[in-house]
C-alpha cells in the first residue's frame with residue numbers, strides 16, 4: 389500500500405483507437421507535482437475528478453470549458469492499481485483509447501514508467517459512516533472498513549445470468565485489471581445508430597450473442613464480466629482523487645451510480661476522513 393503522493397518517473401506516450409469516435413488518439417503522460425490526475429486537451433486542463441463528470445451514459449466523461457474527455461474509467465483504474473496519485477495526461481482527441489477493452493496496457497505502461505514518491509500524504513479517503521445510493525433496483529453502499537473490499541453482483545439475460553464476485557485484496561487483483569468491457573449483441577445496432585462505438589470490435593470488447601460469447605477466444609476468466617464491472621467501479625471511484633477505504637457492496641451499478649455515490653460522500657464532511 390502506498391503512503392504518500394506519487395507520480396510517474398518518466399514521460400511516455402501511448403496511442404490507440406477511441407471506442408466511440410473510431411479515431412486514433414495519442415496520450416502523453418507527464419509527471420505532476422500537484423495532487424490529482426488531470427487531462428490537457430486543446431490547451432484546457434480537465435481534472436479527472438468526480439465533480440467534473442459531465443456524462444455517464446456509455447462511459448465516464450469529464451469536461452471543463454470547451455474541452456471534454458470520455459471513457460476515462462479504465463485509465464483511472466490503471467492509475468489506481470499503479471499507485472499513481474498525480475499525473476498530467478496530454479491527449480489529442482476527446483476520448484481515451486479503448487486498447488484491448490481492459491486497463492491492462494495502461495497499467496503495464498505506468499508500471500514500466502515507474503513511481504516517484506513525494507513527501508506529502510493525504511492519499512486515502514476513509515468512509516466514516518455508511519453511505520448508500522440507489523437507482524431503480526441498482527445500488528452502491530459502502531460501510532467503514534480499514535481496507536478496500538468490494539462485492540459486486542450483476543444480472544443480465546443468459547448466457548451471463550447472475551454473477552457475484554468479492555475482491556478483498558483489491559490492490560493486487562490482477563484478474564480485475566485485464567478483464568474486458570462487454571456488450572450485448574442486440575445493443576450494438578442502437579449504439580452504432582447513435583453514431584457511437586465506431587471503433588468497437590472483437591479486439592476491444594466481449595460481445596455476448598444469443599446464447600454464447602461471440603469472440604472466438606471466449607472469455608479470459610469465467611467471471612470476466614463481473615470483474616470488469618469491478619474495474620469500472622474502481623476507475624470511477626478513483627475520480628474522488630483518493631484511494632477509497634471501505635466495504636463496498638454494489639448491485640447492477642454503472643458509471644452514473646458510481647458518480648452519484650461520490651457526490652453523496654462529499655456532500656457531508658462527516659462521511660469521510662482523508663489521511
Ligand SMILES: [Zn+2]
Pocket residue numbers: 461462569616620
Ligand atoms: Zn468499462
